[in-house]
Amino acid sequence: MLRGSVWLTRLRGIPMPSRLHKNARTTPAVRQEIRKSELSERALAKKHGIARATVRKWKGRDAVAAASHRPHILHTPLTPAQEALCT
Numbered sequence: 001m002l003r004g005s006v007w008l009t010r011l012r013g014i015p016m017p018s019r020l021h022k023n024a025r026t027t028p029a030v031r032q033e034i035r036k037s038e039l040s041e042r043a044l045a046k047k048h049g050i051a052r053a054t055v056r057k058w059k060g061r062d063a064v065a066a067a068s069h070r071p072h073i074l075h076t077p078l079t080p081a082q083e084a085l086c087t
Contacts, residue, residue, distance in 0.1 A: 031064035
């Protein structure tokens with residue numbers, strides 16, 4: 001159930017702001033800086049207090065938005081009746 005401004009924001013097609021969890025070390029601004037920076041992986045990791053692997057990950061991505069962690073493939077077989085409801 002969507003409430004108030006969240007529902008109106010989605011209805012109007014306005015992108016929702018990212019919600020960062022309390023342990024997030026990178027923000028979209030930091031990720032953008034990492035992607036555009038000419039510094040080495042080691043220097044960027046030290047500057048932002050993150051692992052070199054994290055720097056490498058964000059350098060290799062096309063977008064600065066966090067990727068979805070939900071499964072995109074359903075691994076549970078559906079009956080033909082259930083499939084008919086989904087289509």
